[in-house]
Amino acid sequence: MSAAAKEAATSQGYAPAMHALSNASTTSGSDGERTDSFAASAREGGDLSPSIAAAFLFMGSGCGWFVCDSLYQLLANVPETQNGGRMFGVFQAIGGWMGMLLGGLYFLHLTFGTKLTFRQEQASVAVIIASSTLTLVALAGFWHVGAPSYPVVIVGAVVGNIVANLTYFTVLPLIATHYGGRLVSFVRAGSDTSGLVTASLAEFENPTGNYNKFPPSLLFVAYAALTGSALLAWASIVKFDIALIRPRREASEQSSSDGGEELTDSEEARGQPCQKGEGEGWQLLLRRRLAPLACPGELLMPVLLATACCSAQWSFSVSLGPIAAKMTDPAGCDGHDGHWVFRQAVTCNRCLLPLMSLACSLRRCPRSVFVALAALQLTAAAIIISIALGFNRELWMSRFGHYTVIACYSLVGGLDGYVYSMAYRYIGEMSGISSQLRKSSSSVLGLLSVVVVNPLSILVGSAVKAGIFACVEPA
Numbered sequence: 001m002s003a004a005a006k007e008a009a010t011s012q013g014y015a016p017a018m019h020a021l022s023n024a025s026t027t028s029g030s031d032g033e034r035t036d037s038f039a040a041s042a043r044e045g046g047d048l049s050p051s052i053a054a055a056f057l058f059m060g061s062g063c064g065w066f067v068c069d070s071l072y073q074l075l076a077n078v079p080e081t082q083n084g085g086r087m088f089g090v091f092q093a094i095g096g097w098m099g100m101l102l103g104g105l106y107f108l109h110l111t112f113g114t115k116l117t118f119r120q121e122q123a124s125v126a127v128i129i130a131s132s133t134l135t136l137v138a139l140a141g142f143w144h145v146g147a148p149s150y151p152v153v154i155v156g157a158v159v160g161n162i163v164a165n166l167t168y169f170t171v172l173p174l175i176a177t178h179y180g181g182r183l184v185s186f187v188r189a190g191s192d193t194s195g196l197v198t199a200s201l202a203e204f205e206n207p208t209g210n211y212n213k214f215p216p217s218l219l220f221v222a223y224a225a226l227t228g229s230a231l232l233a234w235a236s237i238v239k240f241d242i243a244l245i246r247p248r249r250e251a252s253e254q255s256s257s258d259g260g261e262e263l264t265d266s267e268e269a270r271g272q273p274c275q276k277g278e279g280e281g282w283q284l285l286l287r288r289r290l291a292p293l294a295c296p297g298e299l300l301m302p303v304l305l306a307t308a309c310c311s312a313q314w315s316f317s318v319s320l321g322p323i324a325a326k327m328t329d330p331a332g333c334d335g336h337d338g339h340w341v342f343r344q345a346v347t348c349n350r351c352l353l354p355l356m357s358l359a360c361s362l363r364r365c366p367r368s369v370f371v372a373l374a375a376l377q378l379t380a381a382a383i384i385i386s387i388a389l390g391f392n393r394e395l396w397m398s399r400f401g402h403y404t405v406i407a408c409y410s411l412v413g414g415l416d417g418y419v420y421s422m423a424y425r426y427i428g429e430m431s432g433i434s435s436q437l438r439k440s441s442s443s444v445l446g447l448l449s450v451v452v453v454n455p456l457s458i459l460v461g462s463a464v465k466a467g468i469f470a471c472v473e474p475a
Contacts, residue, residue, distance in 0.1 A: 060190020092461025
């Protein structure tokens with residue numbers, strides 16, 4: 001992140017550097033087409049230019065959960081914005097309903113809609129990043145308006161969830177298909193870096209959990225500057241075709257033709273829904289409609305485990321973690337120890353998310369280790385839930401309980417980043433599949449991350465908002 005930030009900060013030298021990167025990753029044959037040297041590097045785990053990796057890492061930091069992460073840090077540092085803990089439930093309900101709405105629209109787009117061209121997909125990424133920047137600017141000036149309901153904060157949560165969902169629906173499949181599967185890890189790590197940035201700056205603003213050294217508006221201004229710089233990074237990537245596997249014209253032609261492209265015989269053997277010469281009438285039509293959601297059987301286990309870990313982080317831990325932290329305070333739900341535990345837990349959780357996402361780009365994880373790490377993450381989430389529900393509360397109202405919550409909350413976030421990013425790496429580096437199937441597999445993971453995670457978020461968030469799940473004063 002720091003290397004990319006330095007490149008973006010040097011505005012006069014940024015574009016020439018990006019142009020050099022583009023030339024370095026491009027060689028021309030007799031027909032002027034780009035060779036597949038970068039494709040092999042990106043998809044098979046070979047050497048990758050640090051400058052290219054940093055550019056995509058920095059671009060990814062402008063989308064994803066940046067707005068939502070900044071709002072959660074606001075709740076942590078300004079307790080009155082929590083409105084008695086109800087705002088966490090409001091956030092989860094917003095995330096759930098927005099995710100379901102966008103997930104349904106995305107499914108209809110894949111099965112019935114007109115396919116976007118390559119240039120339109122690139123432009124949509126710019127719109128996503130720009131939306132984050134404008135929302136953070138609005139929060140910098142008006143987050144405090146309308147207390148205790150804070151309507152601007154709620155609107156920011158709505159826009160933030162739209163941006164996050166469109167990142168999974170649009171950004172990651174685009175990168176996996178046209179820029180190389182390995183780069184998905186860097187974009188995903190960049191989007192998770194927002195948690196590291198917001199947590200670090202918020203920790204500096206309020207290191208004790210009880211006093212802010214400067215107003216939150218300054219943080220929102222800093223966040224807006226970072227996402228604005230990320231927009232410049234993406235503009236340079238697009239302008240100079242950085243890391244693009246095929247020339248822009250060829251990629252546009254492929255993107256336009258993929259909608260009618262049939263799967264190959266080898267892909268049919270993997271059990272894909274669209275098979276040539278089989279089925280008549282509505283059955284054939286159904287197979288063709290579901291072809292954009294085709295996924296090889298070898299990738300189903302990573303996709304399902306990544307979805308489960310994503311649910312543990314964003315459906316359960318985010319809503320119940322603050323309650324679990326308060327339940328460890330012997331002085332009660334408003335004690336200083338509970339605030340301190342939550343502050344440290346949030347910081348570690350958001351810091352480990354991007355770091356573990358980056359770790360998955362270093363080396364491909366064996367499947368057995370992948371399964372074990374997913375099981376560890378789900379176990380840590382179960383401990384958080386049990387503490388929030390008050391099981392064995394006397395045990396947790398101690399230093400042991402404080403550090404248990406911090407450790408478990410950290411594991412849930414860090415392993416979510418690793419498992420989810422590694423699932424995308426499995427998709428990006430799987431051999432013997434076309435770019436169409438690679439993109440459809442990425443779409444399946446993105447869609448499941450919404451249609452599974454968000455209904456659970458609705459249920460848990462509504463229960464927290466209604467007070468069903470809440471901190472109880474010790475007897």
